[in-house]
Amino acid sequence: MIPPPPVDVCPVAMQELSGLTSDGNQFFAVSDSDNGTLRIQVMGRDCVVKRTITAPVDPFDVEDLAMTPDGTLWASDTGDNGKSRSTVALHKVSPSGAVERFRVTYPDGKHDAEALLIDKSGIPYIVTKEPLGSALVYRPTGPLQTDISVPLEQVARVSLSTTDTPGGPLEGTLDSRLVTGAAATSDGSVIALRTYTDAYLYPVPDGDPENAIVKALSGDPVRIPLPNEPQGEAIAFDPDGTLLSASEGAGTPIRAVAGAAALARPPAPTTTTPPPPAADQPQASPQSPSSSWQNWPLALTLGGIVLIAALVIGLRLRRRA
Numbered sequence: 001m002i003p004p005p006p007v008d009v010c011p012v013a014m015q016e017l018s019g020l021t022s023d024g025n026q027f028f029a030v031s032d033s034d035n036g037t038l039r040i041q042v043m044g045r046d047c048v049v050k051r052t053i054t055a056p057v058d059p060f061d062v063e064d065l066a067m068t069p070d071g072t073l074w075a076s077d078t079g080d081n082g083k084s085r086s087t088v089a090l091h092k093v094s095p096s097g098a099v100e101r102f103r104v105t106y107p108d109g110k111h112d113a114e115a116l117l118i119d120k121s122g123i124p125y126i127v128t129k130e131p132l133g134s135a136l137v138y139r140p141t142g143p144l145q146t147d148i149s150v151p152l153e154q155v156a157r158v159s160l161s162t163t164d165t166p167g168g169p170l171e172g173t174l175d176s177r178l179v180t181g182a183a184a185t186s187d188g189s190v191i192a193l194r195t196y197t198d199a200y201l202y203p204v205p206d207g208d209p210e211n212a213i214v215k216a217l218s219g220d221p222v223r224i225p226l227p228n229e230p231q232g233e234a235i236a237f238d239p240d241g242t243l244l245s246a247s248e249g250a251g252t253p254i255r256a257v258a259g260a261a262a263l264a265r266p267p268a269p270t271t272t273t274p275p276p277p278a279a280d281q282p283q284a285s286p287q288s289p290s291s292s293w294q295n296w297p298l299a300l301t302l303g304g305i306v307l308i309a310a311l312v313i314g315l316r317l318r319r320r321a
Contacts, residue, residue, distance in 0.1 A: 003224045003263055006245060006255035010047035015250045018114070019065030019075065019181070020234035022244060026050070027254065029234070029246070030065045030075055038062065038075060038091055038099065047254060055099035057091055063114035063233070064181055068122060071095050076116035078126055083110040087149050090116070090124055102144035104152050111136065114233060115182035117191055119213050126152065127179050127193060134159040135179040135193075137217060156214045160195060165225040167232060168196030181235040183243075190261045191216055192243065194235040199224040199243060199257075201264035222264045224257055237261060 018032035027043040038055040053073070061079025068074070077089040087103040104126075115127035115135075124144075128136045137156035144150055160177050168175025175196040184191045184204075191213065193200045200221035204212050226232055229247035236244040241261030246254045 001263060003222070003257060003260060006226055006243075006257045008253040009244070009256050010045070011251050011253045012043075012047050012246060013049070013250055014041065016248050017246050017252075018063050018079075018233045018248065019116075020236045020244060020246050020254070021065050021067040021073070021183070022236050022238050023067065023071070024239040027236075027244075028053075028065060028067065028073060030062050032062050032079060032233075038093070040065070040073060040075070040093065053093060053095065053097050055091060055093045055097050057099050057101055059089070059091065060085065062091075064116040065234075065236075066116050066118045066124075066182075066184070068118055069186060074116060074118055074124065076113070076124075076126065078113040078116070080110055080112045083112065085110060088113070088126075090144070100146050102146060103149040104138075104140055104144070105149050106138065106152050107154065114180045115193060117182045117184055117213060119184075119209065120188040121209055125155075125182075125213050127158070127182055129178050129180065131174060131178065133157075137214070139213075155211075156217050158193065158217050160193075160198075160200065163198055163223070163225070165197035165227050167227050167229045169231045170196070180233040183235045183237050185237045185241060185261050186239045188212075190237070190241070190264045192235055192237070193217075193221075194226065194232065194245065196229065196232050197226060199226055199235060199245065199260075201243075201260060203264045224260055224263075226255070229255075 014031050016031045017029050019030040021028045029041045036058050038057050038059050040053040041049050042051045043049050059077040062075045062077050063079040064076035066074040073093040075091040087105050090102045092100045111128040113126045113128040117125040123139055126138045134157035136154055138152040138154050140150045141153045162173040163176040178195055179193050181194045189204055191202050200223055202216040202219055202221045204216040226245050231248040234246040243257040243260035
């Protein structure tokens with residue numbers, strides 16, 4: 001099925017919008033500008049800012065935003081264009097602004113990353129932005145802690161093909177391969193990665209929750225073009241499965257692709273029951289192979305009786321002759 005094109009919802013006043021999420025009634029957006037405080041803008045469905053969640057923490061480069069079912073927000077402070085950070089951070093923010101900062105380290109050097117996924121059990125996954133080769137997927141090796149840095153482990157890599165969808169700041173094929181954002185549906189059944197030009201939706205398999213994200217990213221995604229976004233970095237889902245996207249640049253709109261999540265979910269299995277026989281048709285009683293073998297002794301007995309009778313009759317006829 002060909003996905004519908006995105007439609008404009010409302011224009012956003014933020015200049016450097018990098019992360020977006022939604023609870024169905026409100027949008028939550030974050031900027032990647034470093035102003036000394038983590039500020040999450042809460043907007044109505046008309047993109048007018050209703051309030052600001054201010055967390056007392058000084059981020060370096062926030063690049064994505066995620067929300068768990070209880071309303072907790074996760075800000076991915078993982079941007080590192082200059083490859084200068086010895087650690088990156090994840091900020092867990094309550095609706096009131098209370099914040100916990102968790103530092104994590106890569107096992108194989110420094111990476112720039114703009115995409116964050118939170119699985120059903122609350123484990124974060126960071127997806128890197130790689131100009132060469134595949135995007136790399138990392139998760140913590142143990143529970144996150146506020147007092148020490150927790151090592152990450154690489155659990156997957158994702159290769160995206162070049163597309164001809166227009167858009168992006170680089171005006172070349174690299175725009176369609178760089179991962180700039182991620183999102184999950186509220187029930188965790190579908191996850192999405194986006195580039196500057198396209199979104200890729202992956203169904204999440206049931207069972208084995210510890211590796212569900214890894215298995216999902218190894219499958220074949222559904223591609224949804226997001227054309228003509230000047231610097232598309234934000235992606236999210238409404239609870240009803242509508243895909244939301246947004247770009248940097250004041251006045252650029254949040255856009256929506258209705259029913260997108262359903263395109264990635266496999267159809268429910270169906271079973272076809274044969275119709276019952278017509279009332280005027282007698283139902284045959286099929287005989288199993290075992291029951292036919294059980295009838296052989298009876299057949300042999302009857303055959304023997306017939307043979308003996310024939311011999312007796314033949315002998316009597318000969319005597320009379």
